[in-house]
Amino acid sequence: MKLLYFAWLKTKTGVSEETVSPPAEVQTVADLLTWLKRRGPGFEEALADMEALRVAVNQEYAEMTDPVTAGDEVALFPPVTGG
Amino acid sequence: MIRVQREDFDLGAELRALSDGDHGIGGVASFVGLVRDMAAGEKIGAMTLEHYPGMTEKMLGRIEAEALERWPLNASLIIHRYGRLEPGDQIVLVATASPHREAALESCHFLIDWLKTKAPFWKLEDTPDGGQWVDARDSDDEAAARWSKRAD
Numbered sequence: 431m432k433l434l435y436f437a438w439l440k441t442k443t444g445v446s447e448e449t450v451s452p453p454a455e456v457q458t459v460a461d462l463l464t465w466l467k468r469r470g471p472g473f474e475e476a477l478a479d480m481e482a483l484r485v486a487v488n489q490e491y492a493e494m495t496d497p498v499t500a501g502d503e504v505a506l507f508p509p510v511t512g513g
Numbered sequence: 514m515i516r517v518q519r520e521d522f523d524l525g526a527e528l529r530a531l532s533d534g535d536h537g538i539g540g541v542a543s544f545v546g547l548v549r550d551m552a553a554g555e556k557i558g559a560m561t562l563e564h565y566p567g568m569t570e571k572m573l574g575r576i577e578a579e580a581l582e583r584w585p586l587n588a589s590l591i592i593h594r595y596g597r598l599e600p601g602d603q604i605v606l607v608a609t610a611s612p613h614r615e616a617a618l619e620s621c622h623f624l625i626d627w628l629k630t631k632a633p634f635w636k637l638e639d640t641p642d643g644g645q646w647v648d649a650r651d652s653d654d655e656a657a658a659r660w661s662k663r664a665d
Binding site: 434436437438505508509510513 | 635
C-alpha cells in the first residue's frame with residue numbers, strides 16, 4: 431500500500447511518501463489511521479484529531495468506513511486551501 | 514480545459530483564446546485569485562502552494578464537467594498554479610464563456626467556490642514566525658454548499 435502525506439501531515443510525520451504492509455486486521459480507512467498512530471510520536475500527533483483529516487483512496491475522497499486494500503494509494507491531508 | 518502549472522499565465526491572452534473563433538459566445542466571465550500581503554492580521558512575505566499531482570487534475574476535471582452539465586457553456590478554463598508565489602502574483606484563473614451572461618457569471622462563481630473546497634491544494638504562508646499552513650475556512654464550505662442546495 432502506497433501512502434502519501436501532504437501539508438502539515440507531511441511536516442509532522444516527517445514522511446511525504448512510503449510503502450507499507452499493514453496487518454490483515456486493517457480493513458478500513460479508520461483501521462489504517464489507528465494502526466499508523468502507533469508508529470511513533472510524530473504519527474500520533476499528526477493523526478490525533480481525525481476530524482481534522484481528509485483521506486483519499488486512489489485519488490478519491492474517502493470516508494472513515496471505506497475499505498482499503500494492499501494495492502491502494504492512500505493520501506492523508508488537511509482540508510484543502512487552494513484557490 | 515484544465516491546467517496545473519508552476520508558471521504564471523497571461524490573463525489577456527487566456528481570455529481572448531477562450532472565445533477565439535466562436536462567434537456564438539456572447540460573454541466571458543472570469544475570476545482571478547491573487548496572493549494577498551496580509552493574512553489573519555499578519556504580514557505575508559510569500560507563500561508556497563502544494564498540491565497532489567494526479568488527484569488535482571482529476572478533481573478539477575470533475576468540477577469543470579459539473580459546470581458544463583449545469584450551464585450551457587461554449588468554453589471553460591481553469592488554471593491553478595503551484596510552487597512559490599509572492600504578494601500580487603496570480604494563483605488561479607477560472608473563466609467561462611456562454612451565449613449569455615447569466616450562465617457565464619453563475620458557472621464562474623460555482624467553479625471557484627467548488628474548487629476551493631474540493632481541489633487538493635494547500636497554502637503554506639511565510640510569516641514573521643515562520644511557515645504556517647493555512648487553515649480551511651468554514652465560510653468556504655458554506656459558499657460551496659450554496660451550489661449543492663440549488664441543485665436539489
